[in-house]
Amino acid sequence: MIFSAIDEVNERLPGGERLEKSIDTTLFGESGKLDSLGLVNLIVAIEQKIEDEYGITVVLAEEGGLGDMAPFATTGNLVNHVSWILERKGI
Amino acid sequence: MNSRDSYNCILISDFNIDNMAGYLRSITEVPKINVVVAPYGQVMQFLSGDTQEYRQNKYDLAIVWTQPHKIIASFNDMINFKTVSVDDVLGEVDDFASHLLGICDKVKYVFVASWVLPIYNRGLGMLDMKFGIGTANTLMRMNVRLSENICGASNIYLLDAWRWAGIAGKNMFNPRSWYMGKIPYGNEVFREAAVDISSFLGVLSGSTKKIIILDLDDTLWGGIVGDVGWESISLGGHNHIGEAYVDFQSALKSLTNRGVLLAVVSKNDESVALEAMEKHPEMVLKPEDLAGWKINWKDKAQNIVDLMADLNLGVESAVFIDDSPFERGRVRDVLREVYTPEWPEDKRFYTQTLLSLRCFDTPYISVEDVERSKMYVSERKRKAVKKKIVSQEEWLRSCDIKVTVDEINGSSIKRTVQLINKTNQMNLTTRRMSEDVLAEWLEGDNERKMWTFRVSDRFGDSGLCGIVSIESAGREGRISDFVLSCRVMGRKIEETMLYTVLNYAHSLGLKEIYAKYISTPRNKPCLEFWEKSGFTFNEKDNIFIWNIGKKFVPPDFITIETI
Numbered sequence: 001m002i003f004s005a006i007d008e009v010n011e012r013l014p015g016g017e018r019l020e021k022s023i024d025t026t027l028f029g030e031s032g033k034l035d036s037l038g039l040v041n042l043i044v045a046i047e048q049k050i051e052d053e054y055g056i057t058v059v060l061a062e063e064g065g066l067g068d069m070a071p072f073a074t075t076g077n078l079v080n081h082v083s084w085i086l087e088r089k090g091i
Numbered sequence: 092m093n094s095r096d097s098y099n100c101i102l103i104s105d106f107n108i109d110n111m112a113g114y115l116r117s118i119t120e121v122p123k124i125n126v127v128v129a130p131y132g133q134v135m136q137f138l139s140g141d142t143q144e145y146r147q148n149k150y151d152l153a154i155v156w157t158q159p160h161k162i163i164a165s166f167n168d169m170i171n172f173k174t175v176s177v178d179d180v181l182g183e184v185d186d187f188a189s190h191l192l193g194i195c196d197k198v199k200y201v202f203v204a205s206w207v208l209p210i211y212n213r214g215l216g217m218l219d220m221k222f223g224i225g226t227a228n229t230l231m232r233m234n235v236r237l238s239e240n241i242c243g244a245s246n247i248y249l250l251d252a253w254r255w256a257g258i259a260g261k262n263m264f265n266p267r268s269w270y271m272g273k274i275p276y277g278n279e280v281f282r283e284a285a286v287d288i289s290s291f292l293g294v295l296s297g298s299t300k301k302i303i304i305l306d307l308d309d310t311l312w313g314g315i316v317g318d319v320g321w322e323s324i325s326l327g328g329h330n331h332i333g334e335a336y337v338d339f340q341s342a343l344k345s346l347t348n349r350g351v352l353l354a355v356v357s358k359n360d361e362s363v364a365l366e367a368m369e370k371h372p373e374m375v376l377k378p379e380d381l382a383g384w385k386i387n388w389k390d391k392a393q394n395i396v397d398l399m400a401d402l403n404l405g406v407e408s409a410v411f412i413d414d415s416p417f418e419r420g421r422v423r424d425v426l427r428e429v430y431t432p433e434w435p436e437d438k439r440f441y442t443q444t445l446l447s448l449r450c451f452d453t454p455y456i457s458v459e460d461v462e463r464s465k466m467y468v469s470e471r472k473r474k475a476v477k478k479k480i481v482s483q484e485e486w487l488r489s490c491d492i493k494v495t496v497d498e499i500n501g502s503s504i505k506r507t508v509q510l511i512n513k514t515n516q517m518n519l520t521t522r523r524m525s526e527d528v529l530a531e532w533l534e535g536d537n538e539r540k541m542w543t544f545r546v547s548d549r550f551g552d553s554g555l556c557g558i559v560s561i562e563s564a565g566r567e568g569r570i571s572d573f574v575l576s577c578r579v580m581g582r583k584i585e586e587t588m589l590y591t592v593l594n595y596a597h598s599l600g601l602k603e604i605y606a607k608y609i610s611t612p613r614n615k616p617c618l619e620f621w622e623k624s625g626f627t628f629n630e631k632d633n634i635f636i637w638n639i640g641k642k643f644v645p646p647d648f649i650t651i652e653t654i
Contacts (some may be wrong), residue, residue, distance in 0.1 A: 008278065014115025037109050047267055053484040061271070 001053065002079055005045035009038060034072070038070055046082060049064040058085050097123040098150040098292055101198075103137045104129070105161045107273040111154075114278075114285035122292050124152075131273070134162060135456045138190035140197060146597065151199045155191065156252075156264075158275065159206035159230060162187060166233065170214065170226050176397035177229055179311060181236050188240030191247060191604040199525065200295065201247040205234045206367050207256050209275070245269075245505075245526040248291070256282040290449040297512050297523065300430060301463075302352040302382065302404060304395055306413035307364055310337050310428060311376065313438065316367045317360055325550065327373030332438050339441040340375035347380065350460030351451050352467050354402070355384040356394045356411075382467035383575055392419050392425045401474070402467065403577040405515060405613060410450060457506045459554035466578060469551035488648045493546040494587045499558075499654040503543045504529065504553045515613040517580050517608060517620065519573035540595060541572070544588055546579050559588045561595065561604070568596045570606035573617070583646040585620050590645035597639055604637045 002022040011017040017033055019025055026032045028039050043060045050058050060071070060081065071081035100102035100109045100115065112126040127150070129137045134157055160167040162523055163183045166563075167174040195201055213219065214226035222228055234249070241247045252285050256263040259279035268274040292301075308315045313325025313332055327337045343353055353376065364386045368378050376385075391413070399406045401544065406536060407428035413552070414434060422432045435444055453460065482528070499507055504526055512523045524532070531537055544557030556576040561568050570592060575585060596604050608618055622628060625643065626635035637643070646653065 011282070011349060012110060012117055013279075014116060037107070041110065041278075042268045042544075044265065044271060048265075050261075068569065 001049045002046060002082065005042055006050055006075075009034075009042050012039070012041070019075075022077075023074075023076045023079065027074060027078065028044060028072045030067060043072075046056045048076075048084070054086070054089075054091055056089055056091070058065075058089065060085065096121050097125055098151040099125045100127070100154060101125060101137075101150045102128045102154050102156070103134055105132050105134050105158055105606075106156075106275050107131060108123070110268075110274055110278055111156075111281040111285060114281050116533060117289065118289045120289055120293065122289075122296055124289065124292065135190060138194055141196065146417060149199075152202065152292070153194055153198045153200075154202045154204070156204040157206070159233060161210065163233065164240065164383055166226075166229065169229060170208070170212065172215075172651065177223055177232065178279075180229055180233060184233050184236045185240060188237055191241055193243055195244045195247055196527075199246060201244075203237070203241070203247065203249050204252040204255075204284070205237070205249055206230060207252045207263075210256070210261070211264065219620075227633050250284075250287065250291075252284070255287070256338060257279045258283045275438075287449070290452060290453075294452045297515075299408075299453050299513070300351075300402060300410045301408040302354055302399075302410070303346070304398065304409050304429075305343070306355045306391075306412045306415065306418065307355060307357040307359055307367075308384075308410060309339060309414040309438075311355075312367070312371075312374075315361050321363075321371050322369035324367060324371065326371055333373075335439045335602060337373055337375060339438075339445065340444050342442045344375055344380060345447075346451065347464040348461060349451060349456060350453070350463040352382040352464055353380055353403075354382050354398055355386060356391050356398060357384075357386045358388055358391070359386050361386040379468055380464070381471075382464065383471055390421070392422050395422065395426060395429060402470075403516070403580055410448070412445075423570060446531045447609075453509075455505055455509055457509055457554075459509075459556075460505055462552070462554060463578075466551060466553050469553075470578065473548075473550045487646075490548040490550070490582070491650075492496045492546065492548045492584075492648065493650045493652065494584060494585075495547075495652045495654060496591050498543070499533070499541040499543055499544050503555060507541070507543055507558055510555065511557055511572065514576060515611070516577050516616045517573075517575040517585070518611075518614050519570065519613045519617055519621070520609045521614060534564075538599070539571075542588075542591055544584060546577075546582070546584055557584055557588050559592045561592050562602055563596070563599060566600070566602040567600045568599070568604045570604065571604065580616065583649060586624075586646050587651060589624060589650050590643050591651075592638060593639070593643045602639055604639065606634045606635045608635065 006021050019027065019033055020049045026040070032072050034042065047058055047060055050056065071077050100428045103607060109128055112128050115126045118124060132489045134155070148626045163180060165175050169180065187288055189200060189257055191203060208447060213226065219225040219227040236586055238249050241249060259606045262277035263280055264275055265277040270541045302380045305311060312338060315325065316324050325333045325336065327333045347353060365378055368376065383398050385398045388396065395409065395411065396406060399409060406426055409650060411422050411429050411431045419431050419434065421428055432448060435441065488547055494598050497503065508524065508526045508529055515521070539560065539562045541558065541560035543555050547585045548555040558572055558574040559570065560572040573588065575588065593619050606621065608621060610618070621635050622637070628635055
């Protein structure tokens with residue numbers, strides 16, 4: 001699901017700036033390829049996919065916006081974050 | 092118009108439009124789009140041209156996309172159910188339109204997205220389409236008013252954003268991206284808009300397709316006519332597939348009213364196929380609707396090349412439609428210039444697929460466009476007569492050709508610009524330009540003239556087909572444009588055009604006329620004509636020279652009428 005969201009984000013990125021679909025990819029931060037708009041797009045795409053697949057709405061970046069960036073630093077972190085949110089929803 | 096490979100574009104919006112910029116940048120087709128996004132929310136400042144970033148002539152294209160309730164304050168009041176006069180709303184639309192018109196002379200083209208509202212907004216519900224109070228009704232009137240206001244400018248286009256929104260359906264508006272990034276629309280909307288805009292820029296660069304080449308069996312009708320006979324093919328009747336074929340043929344025929352030509356390339360016995368077209372009672376397309384056909388057992392790719400040569404059209408102006416993946420693959424492999432769209436297996440989707448093709452868009456529809464199909468049918472008849480006559484000149488003499496020469500004027504400028512921008516083969520300089528640029532050129536310092544040439548003969552009227560312009564200074568004249576539609580090439584219209592311009596040069600007392608040939612991949616026929624024209628050719632500089640002391644004799648069988 002996260003890789004599929006990465007595909008969507010990559011559609012709008014030039015060849016050299018595209019995200020690699022790997023668990024180790026750095027997404028955001030000093031060495032990340034996403035700017036704040038890119039991260040918003042990725043989060044929106046994942047939230048939409050969760051809604052399409054499980055019929056529930058989730059908020060990946062809780063109130064306070066994108067204050068705590070750790071869940072979005074790498075693809076691995078993001079996978080853990082999404083899993084944790086889904087578990088809390090009983091999925 | 093602009094024939095170059097890339098456009099510099101600025102996106103001006105009152106929302107975060109960066110995702111659209113991403114889609115535009117990622118388009119791989121030519122022309123490439125170099126995108127700059129104007130600072131968020133500064134629409135009126137940019138339209139007024141009073142921001143530092145705005146530089147005259149820096150951008151080829153401005154795309155302006157606003158939300159109706161953000162840019163038209165009184166409409167915002169209306170959607171908040173305040174009492175608002177629709178006249179006040181429309182007055183604000185007029186103001187906005189005048190700002191849009193203000194940037195028309197600072198960029199080559201302006202694309203404006205029509206206004207849409209999120210579909211969840213039910214407004215006044217059952218009263219929402221009520222004249223004078225409904226928000227949906229007022230929004231429609233706002234778009235119409237905007238369109239009316241800008242229709243006088245030749246380089247501004249109002250684009251249908253409802254179509255983009257419709258493709259996205261319920262994902263048109265995305266609350267997630269709106270609250271997180273001030274991006275109101277889903278990415279499907281931006282993706283569709285970007286593809287449309289890329290296609291429109293292609294159209295403005297002259298890449299419109301002119302002809303659809305069709306297969307017959309299982310494309311125009313169901314079944315193999317050579318096996319089952321015309322009486323048993325699937326077409327019309329009380330049958331959903333038969334009806335789908337009739338609708339497809341009707342949609343094809345309606346495209347001819349836009350100037351799109353139809354032709355057939357089919358592996359069949361010609362007499363059997365034509366008999367089906369002539370005799371089947373539900374056949375919409377008849378042989379007389381076709382600009383030409385190649386119905387035989389040869390390779391389709393070769394037939395397409397031969398057909399296009401017969402029609403004096405480049406293969407790049409063709410679209411090939413065939414139900415067979417094999418034939419489509421063959422044509423795609425050997426004729427990459429021919430656009431061969433994927434075609435659905437299900438016949439009921441033929442019409443939808445045809446009508447969603449973008450390749451027939453044009454920036455302007457002229458009388459000649461509408462009549463083009465008839466002109467090509469006339470040409471086919473002309474050639475049928477020609478086959479019976481041995482000599483080319485004898486045939487031309489039998490055609491009663493008449494050429495009407497007129498100086499360019501308000502009624503011919505649109506068609507002139509269209510011809511200048513679309514003609515490739517008989518085009519001396521391939522100089523592309525917009526209506527405004529042409530008007531500016533005509534008013535330049537030197538003595539400048541431009542004539543248009545209308546051609547008719549006993550088979551029909553070919554319309555405005557030729558353009559010549561000359562610029563003179565001192566005792567020298569330079570032919571700036573020499574353009575002739577491929578429809579009438581080789582009928583000695585070329586010589587008539589030269590005669591007109593040389594006659595004028597003589598009357599001005601000029602001594603020498605020259606014409607610089609600018610080579611392109613497609614204008615070799617023009618060079619071949621000029622090499623035989625009697626002008627002296629300076630091959631080193633690609634310049635043709637004529638000394639006015641020499642007499643130029645026009646073809647004696649062409650009647651020239653000067654207005």
